Amino acid sequence: MSAPHIQFLRMTHLRGPNIWTYRPVIEALIDIGDLEDCPSNTLPGFNQRLTAWLPGLIEHRCSVGERGGFLQRLEQGTWPGHVLEHVALELQTRAGMQTGFGKAREAGPRGIYKVVIRTRHETVSRQALLTARDLILAAIEDRPFDVPGEIAKLTQMVDSLCIGPSTASIVDAAADRGIPNIRLNDGNLVQLGYGHRQRRIWTAETDRTSAIAEGISKDKDLTKQLLTMCGVPVPEGQIVDSPQAAWLAAQDVGLPVCVKPTDGNHARGVSLELSLREDIEAAYDIALAEGSEVIVERFIRGEEHRLLVVGEQVVAVNKGETASVTGDGVHTVLELIELQINSDPRRGEEEDFPLDTIRLDEHTTSVLELKRQGLSADSVPEAGREVLIMRTGNMSMDVTDLVHPDVAAQAVLAARVVGLDIAGVDLVVQDISKPLGPQGGAIVEVNAGPGLLMHLKPATGKPRPVGQAIANHLFKSEDNGRIPVVGIMGDGDTTRPAKLLAWLLHLKGLQTGLSCADGLYLNQRRLAAKEGMDWAEAQRLLINRGVQAAVFESDARHLLAQGLPYDRCQLGIVTRMPKAQGLDDLYPGSDEKMPTYVRTQIDVVLPEGTALLNAADPQVAALAEHCDGSVIFYADDEHLPTLSAHRSQGGRVGFWRDGQLVLAEGAKEHLVLSTQRPAITRLLKTDTLQTQDMLVAACAAWALDIGTDLIRAGIKSYGTQPTV
Known part of the structure; x- marks a missing residue:
């Protein structure tokens, strides 16, 4: 055998739900060459070297379904594509980017495989695959490989590129509630929800965190003034402009004192319990290096605490330690x-x-x-x-269960006075289980954008679900942050019904976005003209805070090469099963494989949503079994067995009868429109619409609770409105 190689032919980032999973993945097309003849059990020492370098592979269950399952596959003999999948996943895990989903499948030609791994950041996963390839080849050839060094490089990438753990705790809590998310920049700015129902977070700041409140919190002296006006206990203090003035102020407020910057954070530049002039003057310089001004305050005896206030309640409390x-x-x-x-x-x-x-x-x-x-x-x-x-900055002990209600009430009041919806309230008190005032405790700072990690990973005590508290603060229990999202897929026959449905939603009064083969539209105005569908362009609609409903046309190429631009949809439509012809560069396999891909459009329908399927196409109709929600079948012929059976069971159907468009639920029928009407005749003669387009759009509008009168009027008026 010639020198072994694993060649990457292409790496594709599928950024939304795709043929493999709901989540973003990297799909690598690889050529393993002569290694096709060399399963793992035929490579001397390979398995031993691999597991010695990556002992965590024992946790991979693989298709065996139990711990050590992948190691069993290695011993039985498996191919480099499969090994590449598991090694890349393990490298990501070791680097701190937890992912568990992976697949490896033959792509058709001999030695060509598709290797898929779940990704939380494209750049990290691409590098993980490249490193995994190099590691595998080194193990095959019995060459040294710096596993710790390569993992350290990946870890650095994770730390610098992925969202931080505080932001991730909020995003994960929102995801548990079915709230979608979109990362808006390379930092921690994340959108939760879609369109006009979205909220935004930036770590522990939200779009409810006003700039005025944040500015107040940074001005420690102003914060104290406002808190004093509202009866919140704070330490007496003075702003000073020199070391000498600091000493004079200390004598004024009473020794011992605390010296700190007026606009510092994370306890940087804070010096406590100072009584000597030389210490106070030295502390002035230390504080000034961390802020723009220095304040001298009366020293409060007791222990430092950080209370996390979210909305109207204290959700976590940590005590400091020296x-x-x-x-x-x-x-x-x-x-x-x-x-x-x-x-x-x-x-x-x-x-x-x-x-x-x-x-x-x-x-x-x-x-x-x-x-x-x-x-x-x-x-x-x-x-x-x-x-x-x-003395400060070590908030590592969780004491949430000990907090006296009076202390919690004072902290909530302090956050409200400053104007923060989420705040880190620092106070000093001897016993946090007792009221604040009688023991001489005081609130010393109110901070915007408080750190969450101390509450998620305390050194002692229970971790607190602060991400969940923030998600619940932003979205009430019945709110999942979603707008009506429609996905439509077929075989070159979906642009017209997509545009007609967007028109009907527009007439309902919804600010409606449309992404289709003709371009990107908002309220019938074209924002961008493009050839074919584009994931990033389509997602603009979900980021737009004015959008109240969105329709997305997709096709097989779009699905295979980019994924869907949304995570779930209220309505998923499949009009016709596409063919594999023309997709050779994506290695789709035969036509028989297409239903396993197109089912993605139905897999993502929400449990409270609907799938709209063409009963006249058996492969399309069979997708009904994959829908978590309800199903509407449509066909030209009302006597089609699939349609008739569904209707007899009380299901919803749409069909044409003697030129009349009928929507039926069980025995109940709605007569929507007739092809004999002049307006409909005009649309058909000018080839603006076909009867199939009207049927699909009418059924879709019905699924979205648009009344039949509006459907009728909307179809009749279609094409008369000006478009830009």
Whole structure:
């Protein structure tokens, strides 16, 4: 055998529901060449090297359906395409991008395979496939491969490219409720819901978080003034403009004091319990380095707490803890910080770590803490000596169940006074299970965009479902953020009925978007002319906050090459089963395979939605079994067995009878329109519409609760309205 190779012929990002799954995937078309003759059980040492490098493969159940299933397939003999799938998935998992779905299928020609993996970010998954290919070839040829190094590279990509864990907790909670989401930028700006029913989040800020409220929260002095006016206990304080003024203010408000920036965050630049002039003046410089102004406040005795307020309730509370090291007589303070504090797996530089690493430089409060203890970063504390490094910023202990109702009420009031719908309220109190006022506790800060990770991954105590709380705050229990979405697919016969249905929805008074082969439309005005259908163009309709309903025409090529531009639909229509002819570059297989692809249009129909199917096409009619919702059959002939049987069971059907369009549910009939009417005759003679188009659109409109009078008037008036 010549040198083994696995060649990528093409990688396709299917960004929406597709022939493989509801979720976005990367579909790789590969050529394994002579490895087609070399299943895994014929490659000496391959399985052992692979599992030694990636021991997590034992968790892959594969088609066997049990832990270790994939390893069984390796021992029995499986081909490189299948191995590539599992190795790429495992690399993604090791890098922190959890995905479990994958497929590997022969594409037709010998040695050509389609390998599919679930993706949460296209760039990461593309690289995972490339790395998996290189790893497999190294294992086959018994060459060294730096698995930890490659996983580290992928991990860095995940950290920099994927949405952060706080945002993900909200998105996942919304998804659990059936609320769709669209990522709007490379950061954490995410849309929940579609069209005019959408909401937007940016980590823990929402489209209800006003710029005024955020500006107030950043101004600590203004925040305190407003809270004081409303009777919320806050520490007395003064803004100062020099180290000397800081000392004078400290004497004024009473020692000891806290010195901090007026517009800082994450406890950076905050120095606590200062009584000496030199410490207070040094703390001024530290605070100024982290903000634009410095405030000196009366020091509140007690423990620091962070209360997460969402809407009108406190949903999570964490208590702070100090960070200390213990001397051993050998290592410096700086070395002890690395050994005893920064080695904690909860600490890191990225957002998904609940605690920050501690870095010493001239502007950190830790330097001042050391100085107050007669130490510096280079000091070597004697064995057993406890050295305080940091007093603030370590909110790691969940105490939500201990919070007194008065404390929670004060925190909610503070958030409301500032104007924030989601707020991180910092307070200092000796016992959070008792009322705030009698024990001299006070609220010291109200923050916009609070971190959520401390509540999702506390060091001690229960994780709190804060993402769920925010999703429920944005969407009431009966609201899934969806607008009526219609998907229509066929074999070159769907553009006219799609445009007619969009017209009927427009007449109903809905701001209606349409993506079809002729272009992109909003309220009958063409926004973009294009040849064929495009995923990104179509999704513009779902991002548009003015859209109240949307119709999407798709075809087999669009489905195979891009996926659907929406996750689920209220109405899924299939008019005719397409053929495989003309799709050779996508390796679709024979015509017999097409129903397994086109069923995607019906798979995505919501349980409360409807599938509209052509009863005259047996392959289309058979898709009814894949619908989670109800079904409407249509055909020219009302006596067609499929249609008649459905109607006899009380189902809804549409058909033509002696030139009359009839919509029927069981024995009840609605006569919609006649081909003898002059307006209908005009449409047919000018080939503006065909009778099949009218039937499909009428049935679809009926499924969307448009009355027969409006359907009749809409079809008769179609083509007379000006279009741009």
